[in-house]
Amino acid sequence: MDEGMSGFCIRSGSVRGKSGSTTSSATGTKCGRWNPTTEQVKLLTELFRSGLRTPSTDQIQKISTQLSFYGKIESKNVFYWFQNHKARERQKRRKVSFDDKDVIRRQNSFNTSTQSLAEIQVSEPDRVIETLQLFPVNSFGESEPENLRLHANECRDSSTMFSYAVDEQIENPPLDLRLSFL
Amino acid sequence: MDEGMSGFCIRSGSVRGKSGSTTSSATGTKCGRWNPTTEQVKLLTELFRSGLRTPSTDQIQKISTQLSFYGKIESKNVFYWFQNHKARERQKRRKVSFDDKDVIRRQNSFNTSTQSLAEIQVSEPDRVIETLQLFPVNSFGESEPENLRLHANECRDSSTMFSYAVDEQIENPPLDLRLSFL
DNA sequence: CTGATATGAATGAACG
DNA sequence: CGTTCATTCATATCAG
Secondary structure (H helix, E strand, O other), X not given: OOOOOOOOOOOOOOOOOOOOOOOOOOOOOOOOOOOOOHHHHHHHHHHHHOOOOOOOHHHHHHHHHHHOOOOOOOHHHHHHHHHHXXXXXXXXXXXXXXXXXXXXXXXXXXXXXXXXOOOOOOOOOOOOOOOOOOOOHHHOOOOOOOHHHHOOOOOOOOOOXXXXXXXXXXXXXXXXXXXXXX | OOOOOOOOOOOOOOOOOOOOOOOOOHHHOOOOOOOOOHXXXXXXXXXXXXXXXXXXXXXXXXXXXXXXXXXXXXXXXXXXXXXXXXXXXXXXXXXXXXXXXXXXXXXXXXXXXXXXXXXXXXOOOOOOOOOOOOOOOOOOOOOOOOOOOOOOOOOOOOOOOOOOOOOOOOOOOOOOOOOOOO
């Protein structure tokens, strides 16, 4: 994983102007990460909208130089900006896809199998609940002497998330919640 | 710095108007940001507790759909919820890290009082879910030589970096803006 | 009404 | 490039 450092920049006169908006939001920004000024963002956005998506090294340099006029900035910031902007644009496209505005939600009952994978569920660690539980689920006999420390990290799932191999149906979750729609 | 779809509050506090989107749910509050209903939170929490930490796009979509039954909700809300929940839990865990005060204090008896987050890292490492995704999100059919790898290591100068030659992108769009410095 | 806290939202940075 | 982590910002909610 990453980690290894925690921005501890005590303080630094970050030129976080943010043109005209002295609204108490002084935000004692730390010097940890680049904080683009509105002018910089405006220009970057303009470039993006103009069609620039993956600037070359040269372009990045030039852009960076230009933007440095408005405030501190490094080439990598420009690089990252474009990377993120492009990615998020697409990501958002996906997440906000079907909105609930004029919801054309199917009022029908017929099952459109195109997208219904009503079987992906979240799996319980190891224990499968089969009996009725009258007490909190965490009362499982989860005892793992040594490993717990090593795995304390994060479930390192790769790109694709999980689904899971259902072996047994968790039909009766602790709280009467049905997670079967996943 | 763009969008035009979802709300977006510029840090400098200005554009306040939401593009009419998130209409709060329960408690008929004003719009502005999603306010999960108790049922929604309950379900989300349960999913999380069951091991789901970073739902895939598909899962998010499904969860969102399910939760929409209890109130207004969008996919991004679900996305953010998990993102935040995971982050905060880790954040909290780290804060109460070892070597703070009296290291020896707890751990011998799960605290009883409130049902806070006093969970001694019993969280399951990874055995969360196996994959079964029917349609992997990233199904690129191109084999692009991964060469570009940049990593800022010095914050002094950032002129020499980015040495990649990958770019079959629209190179130089006819920018008739004042961005001709590129 | 005001300050503190919880949490939704956004985004810079980086990993695989 | 898509995905994930960390930090920050803004606002809803709650305590006093």
